[in-house]
Amino acid sequence: MPQSAEPEWTNPLRDPHDRRLPRIAGPSALVIFGVTGDLAHRKLMPAIYDLANRGLLPPSFALVGFARRDWDHDQFADVVREAVEAGSRTGFRPEVWDRLAEGIRFVQGTFEDDDAFERLRATLADLDSERGTDGNHAYYLSIPPNAFPVVLSQLRRTGMADQTGDSWRRVVIEKPFGHDESSAVELNELVNSVFAEESVFRIDHYLGKETVQNILALRFANQLFDPLWSSHYVDHVQITMAEDIGLGGRAGYYDGIGAARDVIQNHLLQLLALVAMEEPVSFSPHHLQTEKIKVLQSTRNILPIAENSARGQYGAGWQGSEPVVGLKDEDGFAADSTTETFAAIALEVDTRRWAGVPFYLRTGKRLGRRVTEIALVFKRAPHLPFDDTMTAELGHNALVIRVQPDEGVTLRFGSKVPGSSMEVRDVNMDFSYGGAFTVSSPEAYERLLLDVLLGEPSLFPVNEEVELSWQILDPVLDEWAADGSPDEYESGTWGPHSADEMMSRTGRVWRRP
Structure with a gap:
């Protein structure tokens, strides 16, 4: 039987014409x-x-x-x-x-x-x-x-x-691609009145990071993970982007935008789409975007929004060993501003694979440390044939994809502690890009600029993705706008108490990356 012809587009992680050769831009x-x-x-x-x-x-x-x-x-x-x-x-x-x-x-x-x-x-x-x-x-x-x-x-x-x-x-x-759905639609119409949609490249630099792209490889090149990647085994998913810096000189830009618009609407919802999407027919731009759009179309806020979201502004505190001022003492920031520097929301993806699994997205400035990660937290084993004292320190199994820094993947599971008694404790199995590969990862903008020059839009969100993301976020922003001021949290901590309360209502806790 003759082999089928090579598809026009192949895996965007390698040269579409020769797997051994790098992709080189033309004139x-x-x-x-x-x-x-x-x-x-x-x-x-x-x-x-x-x-x-x-x-x-x-x-x-x-x-x-x-x-x-x-x-x-x-x-x-x-x-x-x-x-x-x-x-x-x-x-x-x-x-x-x-x-x-x-x-x-x-x-x-x-x-x-x-x-x-x-x-x-x-x-x-x-x-x-x-x-x-x-x-x-x-x-x-x-x-x-x-x-x-x-x-x-x-x-x-x-x-x-x-x-x-x-x-x-x-x-x-x-980015930002608008500040709500209506402005995003207006912006898209403006851009498309001059350039065809296939000639428009909306930069989301997180999608150019090697570890983000490796989500595709981790999921679809390994039979090991696919059976576990669903509501049968996953209790919930946490997607975190934390920064340890404040606004610095960006107060004028940031005021009126906030953490949700700045990060959740683009970076974190794109990560959610990559985690939750079904296997694409191929890695062509059309097929990848089709599967991401299906996820975003199926994503809903968990209601009531007031109890399943949190926002805050950082106050004075310590970042490492250095004292830092609060947001309202930053130069150029209005003392009565309600712009949040921390945002967390709870979402659900209404598909057969993910029904009943909450996705928790959070981002913030002046948090405990700089880290971006995706954590699939698994359900507990239905039966543990151990005494309580044997598993006192045993938590949930988790698969953690570290986007930055120290890019890699960690698998957390229970193991017996050496000794004569049966005691089970969590341990980590760790894969690090820096340790496994001798070449350093390209910076995200290298990959994205090269894709622009090559005309390969796989890693760029299209109109519909942008507008669907705003449809998800707009109800949260409307709820917050009617709800007064954000809670204050101390710099160097992991956000306001309302974020912890949001999780504790369901018996869950935020990970400490």
């Missing part, structure tokens, strides 16, 4: 709007260099910055080099830098400046002929959402969003 130019911002300096510029250093960008690649600064090409190249030397993961190599610097350009202007966009169009045309970028242009909008309309209209007016012949044009959007 292209990347334009960054907001190039003077923190994201561009700390993440985007180092990631571009690291891709070049790993041989994943072609000689015909070009980087164009657009900003108000009065820089020429060389001055901008100096700025890029400074960012690369400070943030590169792969180490600075002069010969790689010199090759990359040949394609660096800068266009000075404001978003309202028609002449500036004409200069940008001319610059890209010159790069097409001089560098051979072939009309393939990606536009990275590292700018506030309120600036999207004017930039998108300029790209449309000048024809820079138009695809001609075999060339492509793509746009990259950073």
Whole structure:
């Protein structure tokens, strides 16, 4: 019987054409709007260099910055080099830098400046002929959402969003994707009026992390876990993203957004979708997105929301050995603000696999330590043939996927304590990426930028995912808006008492990562 042809798309974790070879971008130019911002300096510029250093960008690649600064090409190249030397993961190599610097350009202007966009169009045309970028242009909008309309209209007016012949044009959007469902719909309509949906890449950097992508491998490459991955054995799931830092200089951005909009609506709901989804027909973008959408369509808040959610603001306390101030003493934050820095919600996924299993999502700043993890907490054995004293320290079995730091997987189970008596205690079986693989994991933005240039949208949420996520979160935000101020919690702890009460009502507790 003849073998079936190779599918058009294969596993996004490897080259779709040759499993032994890396995926290398073709001729292209990347334009960054907001190039003077923190994201561009700390993440985007180092990631571009690291891709070049790993041989994943072609000689015909070009980087164009657009900003108000009065820089020429060389001055901008100096700025890029400074960012690369400070943030590169792969180490600075002069010969790689010199090759990359040949394609660096800068266009000075404001978003309202028609002449500036004409200069940008001319610059890209010159790069097409001089560098051979072939009309393939990606536009990275590292700018506030309120600036999207004017930039998108300029790209449309000048024809820079138009695809001609075999060339492509793509746009990259950073979160937040709106601030509620209606604004997300409006934003999606605006973007899609200029770029086709398949040319829109919504960056969720968590989906570029190796450990997040490994959820797919862990689930679908190992028969070991699949029979356990359901309500028959799982008691509940906890998804945690904790930060030990405060707002610092981000008070102006953060006030009015809060932890739920900033993290739960995108990062944590995407992690929930990857954990709860069924096996896709293939790892094509369409099939992956189809399964995630099914999960989000089936996800509901556990009612009543007031008892199954919690929010808080950090107060003064200690972070390690350092005293820290509370949120309302941070520079630029209003004393009467009700913006939360901690958020927790309880959800259920109404599918045959997950019926009756609560999913607990939490995120916060100034918590005990920086950690992101997914924990599947299993039900207790239906019968334990031991005396109570033999299992006094025995908890629930758990499978924990550590996203950051110390990426890896931990399996917690009961084992006999050495000795003459029968005593069972929890132990951990630990897999660490750093210990198992000799190569370091690429930074998330490396993977995502490369996928943009390759046109592989597997790891990017589409319109429907964004809007469904807001449908899940909006009722919680409405409940909180009518419920007064968040509870205060001490910096360095694990959130407000209301979060513990939310769990204790069902006889459960939060994990201490």
